Amino acid sequence: MEFIKRNINIDFLEKRKTAFYFSMILIIISFVSLVFHGGPKLGLDFRGGTQINLHFDTPESAADIRNALSIIDLGTSEIKEIGSENDILITVEQSTGIADTTVYILREAFPDNNIIINESDEVGSRIGSELKNKSIISVILALFFLIIYISWRFEFKFAIGAITALVHDVLITIGVFSVMDKEITLPIVAALLTIVGYSLNDTIVVSDRIRENIKVLRKEKYPFIINRSLNQTLSRTIITSFTTLLVVIILYLFGSEIIKDFALALIIGVSIGTYSSLFVATPIVVLYHDWQEEKKKIK
Amino acid sequence: MRRDNRWRWFFIAVCIITAIYYLLPTFRFYNLSEADKNDPNKKELVNELSRDAIKRGLDLQGGVHLIMEIDLASLVEKLSVNKDQRFDDLFDSVKDRIENENPEEDFLNIFAADAQAADVPLDRYFDRDARLDENNNLRSIPDYLRNEADDAIKRSLEILRGRVDQFGVAEPNIQKKGNNRVIVELAGIDDIERAKQLIQKTARLEFKLLKSGEVVDEVFDEFDRILRNELKDKTAAAETKTEVDTAQTEKAVSTMTEKSIGDLFDTGDSTASQEEDSTVIFDENTINSTPFRAFLGDLSAYQGWVGVPAQNVDRIKLLLERDDFQEAIPSDAVFHWDAKPQVIGDGSEYYELYLLERDAALGGEVVTDARVEIGSGYDPTTAGKPEVTMKMDRQGAKDWETITGANIDKRIAIVLDDKVWSAPNVRDKITGGSSEITGIGTWDEAKDLEIVLRSGSFSVDMLTVFEQRVGPSLGADSIRKGTLSTIIGLILVVLFMITYYGLSGGIANIALLLNLIFIMSVLAGFHATLTLPGIAGLILTIGMAVDANVLIFERIREELDTGKTIRAAIDSGYSRAFFTILDANITTLIAAVVLYQYGTGPIKGFALVLMIGICSSMFTAIVFTRVIFDFVTSRWSIQKLSI
Numbered sequence: 001m002e003f004i005k006r007n008i009n010i011d012f013l014e015k016r017k018t019a020f021y022f023s024m025i026l027i028i029i030s031f032v033s034l035v036f037h038g039g040p041k042l043g044l045d046f047r048g049g050t051q052i053n054l055h056f057d058t059p060e061s062a063a064d065i066r067n068a069l070s071i072i073d074l075g076t077s078e079i080k081e082i083g084s085e086n087d088i089l090i091t092v093e094q095s096t097g098i099a100d101t102t103v104y105i106l107r108e109a110f111p112d113n114n115i116i117i118n119e120s121d122e123v124g125s126r127i128g129s130e131l132k133n134k135s136i137i138s139v140i141l142a143l144f145f146l147i148i149y150i151s152w153r154f155e156f157k158f159a160i161g162a163i164t165a166l167v168h169d170v171l172i173t174i175g176v177f178s179v180m181d182k183e184i185t186l187p188i189v190a191a192l193l194t195i196v197g198y199s200l201n202d203t204i205v206v207s208d209r210i211r212e213n214i215k216v217l218r219k220e221k222y223p224f225i226i227n228r229s230l231n232q233t234l235s236r237t238i239i240t241s242f243t244t245l246l247v248v249i250i251l252y253l254f255g256s257e258i259i260k261d262f263a264l265a266l267i268i269g270v271s272i273g274t275y276s277s278l279f280v281a282t283p284i285v286v287l288y289h290d291w292q293e294e295k296k297k298i299k
Numbered sequence: 300m301r302r303d304n305r306w307r308w309f310f311i312a313v314c315i316i317t318a319i320y321y322l323l324p325t326f327r328f329y330n331l332s333e334a335d336k337n338d339p340n341k342k343e344l345v346n347e348l349s350r351d352a353i354k355r356g357l358d359l360q361g362g363v364h365l366i367m368e369i370d371l372a373s374l375v376e377k378l379s380v381n382k383d384q385r386f387d388d389l390f391d392s393v394k395d396r397i398e399n400e401n402p403e404e405d406f407l408n409i410f411a412a413d414a415q416a417a418d419v420p421l422d423r424y425f426d427r428d429a430r431l432d433e434n435n436n437l438r439s440i441p442d443y444l445r446n447e448a449d450d451a452i453k454r455s456l457e458i459l460r461g462r463v464d465q466f467g468v469a470e471p472n473i474q475k476k477g478n479n480r481v482i483v484e485l486a487g488i489d490d491i492e493r494a495k496q497l498i499q500k501t502a503r504l505e506f507k508l509l510k511s512g513e514v515v516d517e518v519f520d521e522f523d524r525i526l527r528n529e530l531k532d533k534t535a536a537a538e539t540k541t542e543v544d545t546a547q548t549e550k551a552v553s554t555m556t557e558k559s560i561g562d563l564f565d566t567g568d569s570t571a572s573q574e575e576d577s578t579v580i581f582d583e584n585t586i587n588s589t590p591f592r593a594f595l596g597d598l599s600a601y602q603g604w605v606g607v608p609a610q611n612v613d614r615i616k617l618l619l620e621r622d623d624f625q626e627a628i629p630s631d632a633v634f635h636w637d638a639k640p641q642v643i644g645d646g647s648e649y650y651e652l653y654l655l656e657r658d659a660a661l662g663g664e665v666v667t668d669a670r671v672e673i674g675s676g677y678d679p680t681t682a683g684k685p686e687v688t689m690k691m692d693r694q695g696a697k698d699w700e701t702i703t704g705a706n707i708d709k710r711i712a713i714v715l716d717d718k719v720w721s722a723p724n725v726r727d728k729i730t731g732g733s734s735e736i737t738g739i740g741t742w743d744e745a746k747d748l749e750i751v752l753r754s755g756s757f758s759v760d761m762l763t764v765f766e767q768r769v770g771p772s773l774g775a776d777s778i779r780k781g782t783l784s785t786i787i788g789l790i791l792v793v794l795f796m797i798t799y800y801g802l803s804g805g806i807a808n809i810a811l812l813l814n815l816i817f818i819m820s821v822l823a824g825f826h827a828t829l830t831l832p833g834i835a836g837l838i839l840t841i842g843m844a845v846d847a848n849v850l851i852f853e854r855i856r857e858e859l860d861t862g863k864t865i866r867a868a869i870d871s872g873y874s875r876a877f878f879t880i881l882d883a884n885i886t887t888l889i890a891a892v893v894l895y896q897y898g899t900g901p902i903k904g905f906a907l908v909l910m911i912g913i914c915s916s917m918f919t920a921i922v923f924t925r926v927i928f929d930f931v932t933s934r935w936s937i938q939k940l941s942i
Binding site (some may be wrong): 187259 | 763768770792839898
């Protein structure tokens with residue numbers, strides 16, 4: 001069975017203007033949202049605080065719960081349902097010892113209701129900022145090593161193309177999360193790094209084919225070679241994205257709350273990653289190549 | 300060709316068998332029934348299996364993960380001597396800086412740097428002898444402090460291990476993290492609250508003498524005087540103490556009434572205004588003459604101890620914190636409360652308030668052992684109830700004998716973390732160095748006390764900077780969801796591969812299943828922990844592992860198109876795709892390695908699965924499927940390759 005006909009010939013490079021506008025729109029929306037919200041919405045892991053996930057046998061309204069908790073000063077707090085109406089998520093700014101107090105008060109306030117702690121997290125602000133720094137370092141380090149590796153295996157211009165596509169993917173994923181008002185937590189950072197690795201996967205397969213075709217199709221023009229390579233690897237690109245998306249969508253549908261967000265990041269990242277491998281990385285490579293040719297001519 | 304493949308077959312067979320060997324304990328362990336787990340004869344087997352089976356992370360089996368940190372500021376404070384204003388100012392400013400501006404900064408570093416900048420001679424404030432190392436060299440102050448902190452952490456680790464050990468957790472994870480931190484992870488425990496209490500308790504034990512009744516009276520007189528000025532109804536304020544005394548003793552029954560604080564006092568300051576609506580009970584007859592004492596229960600029938608009705612405790616606590624009240628307390632005395640309320644005849648609860656010597660007569664370090672026992676004897680308050688008996692070392696026993704001998708008919712309080720557990724009357728001098736803590740509520744509480752007393756107390760304050768609790772039901776739920784997702788994902792991918800690539804897809808599917816077995820067995824073999832993100836990683840690997848096979852199959856299809864024979868096409872396909880697969884997977888591997896290095900617990904689990912999965916999928920795609928293809932094409936003459 002074949003989705004993609006063997007001798008398919010889409011002119012990807014021709015569409016690069018449209019792709020450019022499309023990408024620009026996405027990036028601008030991401031930027032605007034991030035600026036508007038003052039940066040990405042940091043999860044508990046990074047900003048510190050307390051988050052308690054409680055199960056109430058008989059559902060209580062968030063308003064009632066807030067009322068019951070009003071005797072202690074919670075600071076800025078968020079109380080919402082999570083998953084089902086029996087499960088409540090309480091997020092509070094303070095981080096020392098407040099979880100126990102909160103549960104105690106709620107048990108006193110609703111004595112006939114059985115309240116179970118599903119999960120509770122208390123993160124001191126120091127640890128939070130440490131984790132944040134660690135995460136940023138890890139992403140930068142990963143990018144660094146990857147540039148070196150790709151430059152070594154292929155030419156530098158492929159590295160540029162790959163990194164551009166990468167940054168594009170990560171930025172848009174964070175942007176979508178910002179627009180959807182979702183938090184960036186540790187699992188999301190893990191998802192972003194996975195997207196980095198995955199996006200590069202794609203780019204390398206294409207770059208590899210380009211490298212091979214340059215040798216074989218010596219006579220042809222550069223854009224033609226690029227297009228050919230893209231078309232030849234199209235089948236593989238689509239299939240791999242398809243199978244990955246398939247499992248990630250399963251994760252999204254059947255996973256717990258944390259996994260849902262993680263899966264969402266991957267869905268966005270993989271989709272945009274596939275798009276960028278076809279329409280963003282290679283035009284950059286062509287641009288660089290043309291620029292190199294210009295320099296040669298001038299010499 | 301045949302030769303090569305025989306070795307490859309052999310190698311693959313070895314891998315599979317090894318994998319199954321490592322996975323067997325997991326399979327057997329999770330198939331144990333509840334009855335098996337509780338059977339004492341099978342205990343060793345169960346332990347062995349649980350050790351070798353795949354470990355579940357906190358998010359999969361529930362439990363608690365704590366990160367505790369030495370309070371360096373309090374350590375410096377404890378170690379410093381001859382403190383003067385200069386020192387205090389420096390100390391406070393550093394503390395401020397760290398709390399408000401740079402929470403990640405190390406207290407010791409800033410302290411040393413600031414001291415130097417402000418020209419504060421730290422030598423003056425730290426004991427010289429304490430700074431000598433094993434070779435009698437004098438350590439610099441920063442080194443000395445750092446060394447003390449290290450020692451404190453080591454001791455804390457031991458104490459924690461002792462406590463957790465006695466508590467009986469299956470596989471506790473207690474380790475040092477960085478310079479000043481300790482990680483305690485207890486997975487699969489049922490009573491998380493209790494475990495937390497046990498771990499976080501400082502457990503500083505002290506034996507303190509009570510101040511005499513006269514001293515208490517003086518202090519209370521002063522309290523009365525202060526409060527009299529704040530009464531709303533300032534009539535009939537009795538002046539002399541003796542008048543008050545006679546007035547009280549004449550009353551057969553004291554009248555306790557309830558009112559709100561706002562009604563009684565001019566609550567000028569803002570701290571009290573929160574309490575305005577709370578009610579207290581007090582003796583109406585004495586409220587105007589002795590307003591403080593009026594809040595205490597009239598317990599003259601109980602040998603004059605100071606009991607505060609449970610309802611009034613908060614209010615009294617607030618009063619005691621006030622500056623003017625603090626000044627009334629002599630500098631060598633301190634107030635401590637009962638750890639547990641005492642219940643008297645009519646069922647009402649009282650907390651006794653003790654005025655104790657500030658300095659302990661004897662410290663908890665002398666206690667060598669503690670044991671829970673059921674009180675024997677005829678005293679109704681202790682018979683049949685759990686109590687903890689403590690034994691002291693030789694010097695401690697001697698000191699205890701001296702102290703008890705010098706204080707016959709006086710009371711000595713047993714104080715744990717500034718709360719009084721009991722304050723028995725010394726009837727006789729005590730030889731042999733034993734003492735009991737009575738008045739404990741439940742057997743569990745007594746057991747916990749026994750554990751902390753045995754393990755010792757933390758010599759420094761430990762702050763909890765990170766705490767994660769996962770309830771067991773959430774853990775089981777996560778496993779269920781994870782397993783469901785894996786199975787569905789697997790089925791879908793398998794179906795797709797067969798539909799799209801025919802029988803070759805089937806071969807790829809076998810490779811996929813092998814991958815999963817390999818990944819799980821490596822996790823088991825290395826005693827790594829499977830977390831929820833780890834399961835996600837597993838599912839992700841299912842989706843990505845196909846990639847290597849797809850690359851090869853697409854190549855083979857292309858080669859077939861150019862008219863090559865089946866075997867030639869397979870050859871070309873594999874060799875051409877090899878480097879592409881290598882490059883592509885290495886990049887994902889680099890990202891996974893970085894993630895493993897910098898990630899925390901659950902993320903590490905994810906990165907680990909990813910790394911193993913990538914290597915495994917490369918192996919199965921390149922070696923395993925190749926061998927199968929070779930076998931199929933050489934055994935039977937295939938006309939058309941189903942790919």
